[in-house]
Amino acid sequence: QEEKTIVGGFDVGPGGFPGNFNPLTATAGFTWLNTYFEPLVIYTSDLSKLDGALASEFTVSEDSLSYTFKLVDTKWHDGEPFTSVDVKFTLELAKNADSGSIFAARLADIASIETPDEHTAVVKLNKPNSAFLSVLSQVMMLPQHALSTIDIKEVAKSQWWSTKPVGTGPFKFAKYVSDQYVEMAAYDGYRGGKPKVNRLINRYFANAAAAVSALSAGEIQFTFAEPDDAKTFKGNDNFRIIEGDSYVVNYIGFNHKAGIWSDLRVRQAVIHAIDRNAIISSLFGGAAKLANCGYVAPRLVPNGLHDYAYDPQKAKELLEEAGWDDINGDKAIPWLTYYNTPQVANVMAAIQAMLAQVGINVVPRALDVPSYSGIVRSEKFEEFPLVYAGLQNGPNPASLNIGLNAAQIPPAGNNIMRVEMPQLTEALNTAMAETDPSKADPKWQQVCKEMNAELPWSPMWVASRYGVASSKLKDFFWTPAPAGGPFVSHPEKWDIAP
Amino acid sequence: MLQYILRRTVVGLLMLLALTVLIFTLLRLTPGDPIDAYINPSVPMSAADLVALRTRLGLDQPLPVQYFAWLGAAVTGDFGYSIQRGGEPVLPLVLGRIGPTILLMFSGLAISVVVGIAAGILAAVRRNQFADLSLSTAAFVGISSPAFLTALLGLYVFAVVLRWVPAGGMLTPGAPFSVGDLLAHLILPAALLSIGHGALIMRYMRSSLLEVLSQEYVRTARAKGVREFWVIVKHAVRNALLPVITVIGSTIGIAIGGAIFIESVFDWPGMGLLMINAVVRRDYPVIMCATLLTGACVILVNLLTDIAYAAVDPRIKVA
Amino acid sequence: MPLSIRASRWRKMTSLTKTRSAGPIRRAMSRFLDNGAAVTGAGILIPILLFTLTYDLWWPYKPNDIDLLAMNQGPSSAHWLGSDGVGRDIMARLMQGGRISLLVATASMVISSFIGFFIGAVAGLGGRLVDSATMRFVDLAMTLPPIIFLLVLASIVGSGIVPTILVISLLSWPVLSRMVRARLLELRERDFVVASRGMGAGLWHLLIRHALPNTIDILVVYATLQVANGILLEAGLSFLGLGVTPPEASWGNMLNAARATHVLENYPFQWMFPGAALVVTVLAINFVGDGLRDAFDPRSELK
Amino acid sequence: MSVEPILEISGLTTVFHIGDREIVAVRDLNLTVATGETVALVGESGSGKSVTSLSIMGLLPRGVGRIAAGTLRLRRKTGEVVDLQTIGGEALRRVRGNDTGMVFQEPLTSLNPVYTVGEQIAEPIRIHLGKSRREALADAIQRLEDVGIPDPRRRAGQYPHELSGGMRQRATIAMALACNPTLLIADEPTTALDVTIQAQILDLLGHLQRERGMGMLFVTHNLGVVAEIADRVAVMYAGSVVETGSVARVFAHPRHPYTKGLMRSVPRLGTATRLKEAGTPLPTIAGSVPSLMNLPEGCPFAPRCPYRIEACSEAYPPLVETGDGQFSRCIRWQEI
Amino acid sequence: MSDELLLEVSGLTKDFAPVAFGRGPVVRAVQDVSFNIRRGEVVGLVGESGSGKTTIGRMVAQLVPPTSGGIRFDGVETTSLSRRELRRLHARVQYIFQDPFASLSPRMTIGEILTEGLDIQRIGSKSERIAKGAKALASVDLPPDAISRYPHEFSGGQRQRIGIARALTLVPELIVADEPVSALDVSIQAQIVNLLRDLQIRLGLTMLFIAHDLAVVEYIADTVIVLYLGRIMEMAPSRELYARPQHPYTRALLSAVPSPDPSKRSSRQILKGDIPSPANPPSGCVFRTRCPVAIEACASIVPPLRETAKGHFKACIRDDLD
């Protein structure tokens, strides 16, 4: 039987995290990590709900304080059995910030982990947490037998991660060639069946265009692609374009401490001045959904929202009423973003031109991510009166909370625009406290309504993201999940035609 | 000679020290730190978490303390761990880039030296004739083309459209190592890299040779009945090479820092790519170590250039 | 021999050899005009300058006017050079971009020439101690990996025209310093400078009266190369996401569109025109620079 | 003096192209050098001495200078007589360094700095005599010994900059003599040297020349040196030979006002104290050499000449014999 | 010539540290040189190339500091002057250079060159400076329209005149003329020597005249100093020195000058060997390696400069010659 190899750019684009092998410190890149590590629970492939992964089934107690996981019967890549000890070990490691884990805060509610038997783990919480399972989906189970010998403070620096990590997923780690590629070999003992390809290679690219070139040249079979680049594959039978919801709402953020956006009419004027439909249809080629609050999913958007249609005349009037000339006039307003793609540059250029027509003079400035974060988390409000940014708004609607809740103002959280709207905060808190999924939607609709009325930001759209795969790939599944998932993608079923 | 090398080494070490101070301060002046680069804004983290992460990296200490902690460790050969790469030790990481950088740089340089010098000689000997004018124009076009555009175009034309060469990378992923594979990946970036340098070397060679050709010892050689070909090759070119060596030396110095555009377009795992990624992600230990290493290389190359100069020119005494 | 007689005879003699020639500037001018390549360079450069500086008087489109209904259109009678990804007129952007690119390049040339000359001159004329201290500083600036320097500096001072000018200036002066210093170390020992010192000249006098005129050839060559280099650096900075902030047009920004494969492939007019403009301009500047160097080099004119 | 000429120059005219103009650097020059004879070419800077010697060697800067007229007949070692001007590149190359040797003024700049002295002397031996590298080097060491360099074996392995000025000049002489040429051209070989070293070199040259019986064309502007070494002298002014004859005759009875002025204005040891004490200025030739770019009509010396008459500015004077092998280009030679 | 001492040089020594790479040997260019110049006197300094003539001249003109030894100008020790006093002193001592091509800035007009010194010393108004420059120009017999022309438009002799005029603009008391005629053609040499002599007499200048042409020095100097490898070999009034040279070096030097008289051929005495390197001078008497009359003792004794006749000094231990 001949060797089959799939090569892809799995860590290209916003869902990737090249060079990171430690799932405890991963803020993205789960698509790839999930080919050899597995979490207890995982999102289904449409990202609509959580399913069992290493937990064959899980139950939540009435009071939402106790989670019981029945574990599957499987072996680590090195042949050791996977047991509840590993679960306890992993969660304790992830909860402890000393290990360098970035899950510590999100797992802080864990009171205890019990292991009644080898195949059962019970996690007790201090208080109900509606996001708990969603967090767990990103906590990859780690082998206690391999890692317990390492001092907890050294775990983050250990070479184990990039040389001989051991997981339970369909592929085994083979080797990492620094900044070039990671190679996986099929794990014959995978409980879901032996993978169809012998090798899986994740090739690194410094920029998306290079990955697209490699894809066109037939050297890789899959990569993330910028929307414009994806378009070039349209109508090409050799490739399949994968389009998906980015679950990121783009917005123009008003810094509420900057002093020039306090008047609601000004914020309304901004949104009225922008022809969002035209931008979506031309610059996004229609591949974006207009947003009038933080959400676009129909179940989260109530009826009767204000649609803020394009109306420059109205914008001018609103500004006039608000006395914009006194507030700011035509002084240049820096407009920061961390997006460095040609598409965003075009979008911002278009918006700049539209705002200029109503008398708002914004000057776009693209920064690298740390500079952006450093600036917006600082107290120098005059440096970032306005931003163009995105925030994850799904699959779990609670994602928006950290950007809008008054309690999340830095340094506590990520409410970088310093939004302090009591009613909005109230709505968010109410929705967050709802642990029953079936009752949650109306509460999130309330959040949407508040956002639509108060305009803490000017919401723009939720754009689609793209992957392009070679038609040779069979049974290949990928979707642009935030942070790369993880989601059920069955890598063991991926196959490649000769 | 030995004393000279020793003295230069001491001066070099002092300069490296100054360099680290400079880079260290510059880095801390930039907005954002490794944590800012690292934490996805949509991940909820508590203020305490962030403090803990910063403390773990020692970023909460006063600057001089941080610097001396780094220096103290660095002196013992411990350059710390990459913040952004799951704690990969920095030294092997950076050292691992030297190989590919040098490979790319030397192939590029070899092409440019050979082509540049040959073209320079031809242009000088055929001064103001057709060969000279066309070569000089070609050199100017080479100097005038932005590296990233030629890199993008080269990649597109030769890898995507013509498929003559692989589209980036240094080795075919997963394939067993073979020299042929390496060369196939190397040829295009090296050739593109050589354009600018080759053009520069050609210009210098040309003017230097023109200068030498008017020297009296060239006339002496002719007076001895030496064949014109050997007058040029033996008597003129060797002397004309002297200033060109300096140019080549400084080119190497610059190239060690990595051919930033070529490396990032071709995903060549060299110093430039490492450095740019490290800066974009504020990976302080990597930046410090890489700077130190390239700085040391530059100083070393300068020293070697001076020694090479003395080797070629007997008039210069290195003592 | 009485002085008066000799003097009168001398006057006759000198009138023989007197071929009242023009001043050095005029002579340099005529040498320049004799240089075919240089004249061609100037012949290309002057129209480019003229067009970029006056385009808003005769061209109907503005560089930042978007037209979402006319995106990515090829050259036509309306948009001579086509339109870009947001429907901006490429011709207008090319002109405006030229303005910005040339402004950035020229300004950074002036600044870095000044710094480079000043530091080099002080090192060259200031005596051993000053010299070695200054040169170590220059070495340091040269050892600094340009990438780091570029990125760090750019993220400190931000992007935009002024920071870009600063970054490019600060990156480029050490080479000039070295050249100026090397020349002055030699010049310092030349008799006419020694003579000046022998009359009690101080550093400032030497700097203005001797160092400046005698390094003018170096300065001219450096300046032209630096203008060319500045345009290229600005383009490179744009590629790295630094430099002149989009949507402000610059040649670098326009070229940067080629980063997207679909533009590279489908809309070559979007990057080919700025690319060609850049290469042609840099080429022309280089030719002019070469011509100027020869023009300022008295040896190039056989006596 | 032998009657067999080694070198016979007749009607040599060399021109230079400068910009779009042509200047005549050497004009209608006739000169012979016989076996064992030393002919000195004197005149001020720019009078065309070097151009004459370069014309003989075929080393005029290409594209700039060219021989416009005249014949340059050289008798080779083999006895064959060739016209250097017409034999063309490859044949000329075989003559150069073999039948003719040349010593240049600046001993440092005329040696290649990056090759050892030995290698450079050996080069013409290898080229013309077809000897191996080792044999040629042995010969080179012998030549160095011939020119009186002590410890020639060690010196042969040294680079030019490691030798003193006098030794360098001796090395260039050794190089010119490497193949035992029949004609040695020495272009101001002592101008860059000190008087005591100059005396050594002159001594050496005279010695070698007598020993080997070759002809020597000695270019200088130092009349003392001419008196010291030459048999015959040709005085050049602004590209023309204005006077020629045996040294004894020309120096004793100059028949051209320029030669006369030159002779007078050279300060002499012993007489200077007398002049000083008498308060008389040194004799001079007023004015300076005209530029070749705008030579006056007629006799080029006329504007400075105390004997000038109307006729001087009208026609270029011919070279006329004034008796006993002495020629002058002055129409009033009889009155001088 | 008065009896007033304008310049007193004592024990002057100059070492040059190696430049360029590393530490080579130190070059002792001038060693223990002492002499005086009276107001109005012309002192000739002769010796072969590299014997330290220029170095002495430059130290006297305050262009380079001596390594040790003293220079008193007009009774004031110059080595300890402040910067301002030094600048004032610069106006009183002027230097004429050997190379008429290198000593004039190619990018300045003759006018600018001539007024540069006045500029530096801030003497007079602009028009006064120009007038002074024009006057200096006239005193060296150059036409007034030369003022707006550039050096390259002049011949070597004319340029040397400009150099002399520049030295005169500041009305110096002492002129150091460093081989002002060596680079010139025979026929121009005499013109310049005449001019210098003329100016010296007319303006009562004091002059240190450096040359290696003994005949020229004979004509212009009152006193002659013979230098060899940084040391004084012999020093005597000009007439005395030329009539009765005592030092073997002086004799060799005089006899090596070729005479333009064919009948006087071959009375020369040719020295053996080369001039030793000043970085590695011979022990004892520096001339002994080439001296035709050297004896064993010369290797061990550094001969002192002794007065052997009135005003005639020599540094040689052999008194048994003649």
Ligand SMILES: Nc1ncnc2c1ncn2[C@@H]1O[C@H](COP(=O)(O)OP(=O)(O)OP(=O)(O)O)[C@@H](O)[C@H]1O
């Ligand atoms: N390469 C050249 N290009 C143009 N003109 C030249 C060149 N070489 C010599 N000449 C001209 O030819 C004339 C004669 O020059 P030549 O070198 O023969 O003088 P010379 O008598 O040797 O003087 P010197 O004593 O200075 O060596 C000069 O006026 C000079 O301008």
Ligand SMILES: Nc1ncnc2c1ncn2[C@@H]1O[C@H](COP(=O)(O)OP(=O)(O)OP(=O)(O)O)[C@@H](O)[C@H]1O
């Ligand atoms: N700046 C310097 N650095 C090092 N050595 C020097 C320097 N200037 C002069 N010397 C050395 O000092 C010695 C004396 O030099 P100086 O120029 O005074 O001689 P000179 O008698 O004027 O010679 P010349 O007749 O060639 O002008 C020489 O050996 C010279 O190499």
Ligand SMILES: [Mg+2]
């Ligand atoms: Mg000559």
Ligand SMILES: [Mg+2]
């Ligand atoms: Mg001197």
